[in-house]
Amino acid sequence: MSDKPKKVVLFGEVLLRLSPPGHQRFRQAACYDAIYGGSELNVALSLSHFGLRTDYITRLPDNALSDCVIEKLRGNGVSTGHIVYGGDRLGLYFIEIGAGHRGSRVVYDRAFSSMTTIEKGMVDWQKVLKGADWFHWSGITAGISATAAEVCAEAIEAARQMGVIVSTDFNYRNNLWHYGRKAGEVMEPLVGSSDVAIVGEYACKQYFDIAPEPGEDCAQELSVRLRDRFPALQRIAVTSREVISASHNKWSGELFGPKGRHRSATYDISDITDRIGTGDSFTAGLIYGLLQGQDDQQAVEFATAASCLKHTIFGDANLVSVQEVEDLMKGDRVGQVSR
Amino acid sequence: MSDKPKKVVLFGEVLLRLSPPGHQRFRQAACYDAIYGGSELNVALSLSHFGLRTDYITRLPDNALSDCVIEKLRGNGVSTGHIVYGGDRLGLYFIEIGAGHRGSRVVYDRAFSSMTTIEKGMVDWQKVLKGADWFHWSGITAGISATAAEVCAEAIEAARQMGVIVSTDFNYRNNLWHYGRKAGEVMEPLVGSSDVAIVGEYACKQYFDIAPEPGEDCAQELSVRLRDRFPALQRIAVTSREVISASHNKWSGELFGPKGRHRSATYDISDITDRIGTGDSFTAGLIYGLLQGQDDQQAVEFATAASCLKHTIFGDANLVSVQEVEDLMKGDRVGQVSR
């Protein structure tokens, strides 16, 4: 056995995120803080900070903004050697970060991006996935264009053939899926070839019309019905957020696996700095835990603690170490000054 | 009937507000954030964001700072065509924004402003109020100088003659009323000619020596005694703030009208960004609600929800839309990310 860190390949779209400083409204902003995000990228960055090897696949326009993306990824230890170039533009989104009773507001500007015009054959998946232990994709990639969904399918198929574990985050977005195919039809075979899924109630309803009745144990129902429908799915994770205000949430996670249901501790999170990307940080924690051989209970605890910390970090990505997550899980240094 | 939006005329003083960034103390500040505020202006800006037509009347010095005021007002859709010019200076105030157990601290520098030397006849109220549905003034304008109080009286009289609804915010300020007349004597006829009043316990005591005994239902008592004394007053609104810390308040409103007493929901507001102008945002919500034909219960709910959102916004004015207020009232998107 090699002692190299495990390697995770991720496929998705980078977005330039532009947000007014602090909690300003758009019309108050004379400048925008600029960072780079995107669901799968956030997972990649977090995994890299956990010490795993990561290789992020996307398509970028050939311009100076892409140079900035590459610097950010490389600087954080994410491999960028298999990124392909071409197309018109880098997708972006504007976000006004809420506070108190005012939620965050997003204006997407991601249509016509280079990633939407990616095509089968542009990425050499055999080469990319060689030596990889895990491949991760999300419903966002499938939702941005028909060709992106096809490349997603191409990647998943390669991964399965090569024995690479496949995970998906359902990540249903209303403002996507406008390219003429039904979301559920596109997602059906892709999810059917995945081993691990991070899912949400709304996404299950939108994609597959799976919708527990009021009064039913929702997470339990989702997991049962999804596993009935997609027998390849070994593990299904669900996160739970109780929104008291934009600044105060309660947060926990569950993992349904071969040995049943595992619930994490619930974190009471006030003074939220930035909740964008918290779901992705959970996914990264889960992948890390499972790849490191943690049992399901440990893995869901690790994932939830990791994403609890994400709420304190500006930006989309969870810039924390394994040590910091474990300290929080042990609870002995919560919020202390570490001198 | 016209389908133009309703039109509100407001009369008051603009102040340049200078505040150290974040929660710095004055002596820590190397720069000051600069915005424009003032009780009636805050109402005007909020009403404009609600979609009503607003015309703001004030007196400004003829200098470059006034150009900035005009740009800000026009940019937010407030008409500035009837503003008059002259006098020595723009009033201003410095504010250190508190946090936790440290309250905000204000240093006023508004004496000798152009507005204090406004005189009767400078504003053509017939012209200004033509086509208006509502006129709003506050006790601050009456308190800054004898001549400003006279112009206030002039405006109220014109409004009554022209059938325009008149509202007042009592807004008692200790640091005003230094021009040699008793506050109550000045206010008596002005309030007596108003239809709607937003009042507070302290102001009622200072102006009119109306002071419920401990144990009495304070809001109820105020409303009864004010309506006894000022029969023209159709509606009296009272807001209630419980201060847990500078960052954490509870907030609700009440409206006493022809059909009795109407209490709004109470909002628990933590992580306050800026509570200056929250009373004005309540006033704007109330005027909006009543002008749109809401019943008294709806109007006080709308006003309180609007001012709840103001606590999340930097600056004196409530930059929120009717949709955002209604979303909060329905409660289904509190603090969520709106993608």
Place this chain on the structure above:
Amino acid sequence: MSDKPKKVVLFGEVLLRLSPPGHQRFRQAACYDAIYGGSELNVALSLSHFGLRTDYITRLPDNALSDCVIEKLRGNGVSTGHIVYGGDRLGLYFIEIGAGHRGSRVVYDRAFSSMTTIEKGMVDWQKVLKGADWFHWSGITAGISATAAEVCAEAIEAARQMGVIVSTDFNYRNNLWHYGRKAGEVMEPLVGSSDVAIVGEYACKQYFDIAPEPGEDCAQELSVRLRDRFPALQRIAVTSREVISASHNKWSGELFGPKGRHRSATYDISDITDRIGTGDSFTAGLIYGLLQGQDDQQAVEFATAASCLKHTIFGDANLVSVQEVEDLMKGDRVGQVSR
């Protein structure tokens, strides 16, 4: 005759401009300064600061960023009542502001904007141009899409019918004109219906293959050949920039009109703050001068002095008053402290 200020209608595209603070490179930027620009908008803003009435016509997406555009325009006194809404996105561009021997670098991201999908009939030009004295368009609008060029033609035709003076800035951009028609063919009838043109050597070559030989008096040749080809053109203006470095330019203008050739003074401009939009500020100065009845020499002097001042102002638009331009022309307060 009315003593109202003259009214200018302008038609073009707004772009959100995002630039790293100061002279940072893109990869050094943690945030971007955000302003709104666009050739015709810059002209509108400058004319508004000169005291003229301006009405800016464009098409914007129906989102929160457009609200910011509207606030900026209204705040600066530009009428926005005839702007139409729809389409996918607001165009934008990124600019790295050069210094010394390093020039500025632009990354455009304007494809697929709401303005590119504007169509004939969306704007009621009869209504828009009623009471207008001048209509201004530029080659950029014609270059972004076939339909935008058609709307441009529609506007010019209406203007001519209504006796409104028409001006054009040639403004050739390499990165436009990709919609399948030859630039010259599109521009030919549009320029042929215009009264005033601000032109450049490169644009004349690209559009009409008009190219003076080395050794010829270039500006003179351009003006002669353009007037031969487009007899309706009453006046042709050419600006001249000698680039010593990104921070140091020499700048002058010429106007060829009925009474011959008029050259302005040459300004030696060091310590340039921002040269984007300097051509537009010249155009605004020229329109102002001609509309105010200045003779051609006065007008070109005013235009050149106005654009000299633009080099000192951050952003795309020339935020200076007529008084400031005239002071510079008189030369008696150049760079002094005005107390």
Place this chain on the structure above:
Amino acid sequence: MSDKPKKVVLFGEVLLRLSPPGHQRFRQAACYDAIYGGSELNVALSLSHFGLRTDYITRLPDNALSDCVIEKLRGNGVSTGHIVYGGDRLGLYFIEIGAGHRGSRVVYDRAFSSMTTIEKGMVDWQKVLKGADWFHWSGITAGISATAAEVCAEAIEAARQMGVIVSTDFNYRNNLWHYGRKAGEVMEPLVGSSDVAIVGEYACKQYFDIAPEPGEDCAQELSVRLRDRFPALQRIAVTSREVISASHNKWSGELFGPKGRHRSATYDISDITDRIGTGDSFTAGLIYGLLQGQDDQQAVEFATAASCLKHTIFGDANLVSVQEVEDLMKGDRVGQVSR
């Protein structure tokens, strides 16, 4: 008796503190906020803001950064006339300010500082302490080097001979005490010559192996055992912090003196701005209270209220006035706007 304010002499090390803005992580920072801190300096600054005379003794390198230190101290009214110069460098530390469940993280860089190479005889303690009412030192000074500990002993001895009250803050730091002597051996005689001690459970264990059993009344036990061992100690103070998160703590203090045990009110402190230096602000409050002749109960209440306010202030030092502390103790203006 003179009516001059009381005078306190303090001896310790200044550190330049560099922190990423807001709650950024180190790797997110493009700049660092720079302030000057250090336990005894924080006490000096707070006492100066309370109106006492303070004289701060340290050793600084002879460079431009020390000029900044001097400006900061003098500006806040702390005398700097007895500071000595020489040695290699100003100590510094980097701190990432936590939020929510992520604690603050410190990287010290104070080794080899000018203060570590201070030597006996460099400070003329007879001159320094003339006219002083109180001398304060802390375990940090004793822990940075053998010679600094010797100078500390020299100062304490002079103070006792001259009848100046001596206080100490135990302030055990793991990252100090590396110069080859046992912490307890060094501290034993120094504490033995002090009148007042501010102590903590961890420090008592590390220095003197005084460690109450689980189940014992910890504060009570510490005070009893310390007074048994150090009979000169008249008063022993202990603060208590319950950490709910980095943004939310509960905070109280106790003082054990000649008349027994005195507990302060407990403050529930959410929305913490900066908790560095809160212990020092307690110490300053305690010294102030005792020097002004408050009884022990009053003094511990004042100290705790003062340090409650410190949590709202950016930086290491407590920039509040006696009036503000007393207002908080009275509780009638907590978190209000003070107009």
Place this chain on the structure above:
Amino acid sequence: MSDKPKKVVLFGEVLLRLSPPGHQRFRQAACYDAIYGGSELNVALSLSHFGLRTDYITRLPDNALSDCVIEKLRGNGVSTGHIVYGGDRLGLYFIEIGAGHRGSRVVYDRAFSSMTTIEKGMVDWQKVLKGADWFHWSGITAGISATAAEVCAEAIEAARQMGVIVSTDFNYRNNLWHYGRKAGEVMEPLVGSSDVAIVGEYACKQYFDIAPEPGEDCAQELSVRLRDRFPALQRIAVTSREVISASHNKWSGELFGPKGRHRSATYDISDITDRIGTGDSFTAGLIYGLLQGQDDQQAVEFATAASCLKHTIFGDANLVSVQEVEDLMKGDRVGQVSR
């Protein structure tokens, strides 16, 4: 003879200066940089940085902004113990810092300040001037109000009686002298009792109708006529500024004294950071040179070099050391990196 540094007493008004960051126009500013200035204060700060003892006399309102003034002065080593308190407000001014061909623009807001209502008897000049070597005042102080001019006369008389050298900077300001007395009548006796004057052509004309004819040697003429009129004047200094642009000036000084005329080198100053206060920095250099016993040629060279450096420093005051001025005069380290 004592070896204490010489002591200079200065009397004038502090103004809070608020300026948009960089070269922004007022309407572009979302915040204002805040510093404290005022002609005599600028002289005091510079002298303090040269190592002299300085005592600054003014009148301040009793509020939190004055605390900031005091911190700034004390931090820079200026004594504040004789400042008197009372009156309504701190004067302030807004300045837009020009660049290139756009000059700086000032909006004063200093009327009704605490200093304008200072009265005779408020300052104990005998006490203040005890031990002083030099007293400095300027025409600004005489111009703000009749009572301020009276206090100025009171101070000058005391200084003369006590053998303290008196200097004045003519500093004529158009926006002052509105209190009903002629500027020249007020200035006549004050200048007549001064030993050293820093004068300008415009001021000489406004105050005393002294105006050389075109073609005459202006500086020479001013000095001759002033010394004829004011026999007590031992030395008269004139500075000369050639304004190429707001960013590029040429600067030199002359001193007319007992041994005739002395001209300094001329400095070509491009890339000006902030020219406000450059005249005051010249005055400080001159006072320093003369007090240190430099001959007239040395003193005017020192003064001019000092003020040359001021052009590179943001703010009103010249924060440079004697060493830095001397290095510039020697010319061997101009613009080098000093490692």
Place this chain on the structure above:
Amino acid sequence: MSDKPKKVVLFGEVLLRLSPPGHQRFRQAACYDAIYGGSELNVALSLSHFGLRTDYITRLPDNALSDCVIEKLRGNGVSTGHIVYGGDRLGLYFIEIGAGHRGSRVVYDRAFSSMTTIEKGMVDWQKVLKGADWFHWSGITAGISATAAEVCAEAIEAARQMGVIVSTDFNYRNNLWHYGRKAGEVMEPLVGSSDVAIVGEYACKQYFDIAPEPGEDCAQELSVRLRDRFPALQRIAVTSREVISASHNKWSGELFGPKGRHRSATYDISDITDRIGTGDSFTAGLIYGLLQGQDDQQAVEFATAASCLKHTIFGDANLVSVQEVEDLMKGDRVGQVSR
């Protein structure tokens, strides 16, 4: 022949550079801009931006600041895999960036850094230099400590044995060389084993007492005498800076090689943004040119043009591409807007 880019190994010390924003003095700074610099690192970063492979060797402490260094290097494409860890601290320096006649001022704080305690054997030079084409070191590394100089010798010897070209930048620093050995004795064998040297007049005098007489052709003399003394030196480069002010320099380079003397064009550089690291950018340009097979004239032109651009970039490193350097050399886009 491989078509991989050439590979350069560099050995030196990283310093955290802290500078007040803009041209502030230290005492004006409330924060410090933070970047990472160091002579050899600057060369590495520039070479990486030119597209070469670079491997940077240094020793870093094991703390969070080093993580930031690694992110910055990796992000810019510099390999960090052979960096060694240990020791006490990261060296740092503070710099006040001059303007006009005020030069930059540096306060070093690099003593006791991790790099000063590096020792022979810590770096496996055989492994590091495998496959490398070039090795670069500078006199700074030799000057910080005896052991660092030994490791430098170790590296140079390995490079020579492995046929790797060795270059050195003399880089004499007054504030180094305090470890008890004469600079010249240490440098003699190191320079004697190098192939290319970038030298300066002052360094040649300090190290080797090589000092041309006034009147001699300085660069020529240096090159002759150095090549006499160090026969292995194939090429010697000298840069020439004429300092008009901190903002305005003239800059050129010369290269003495096998085919004689080659002078570059001279650049007149005004509006300098940051001249730190300009020498290093020349070195990077020279290494690039020579490694790409340019002849000596081409190489010195490339090096000088590259370093001309560096003057426009904030920070120590030259973030420009080969294309940008070549554009400047061709001169056709100097200071233009590149759309």
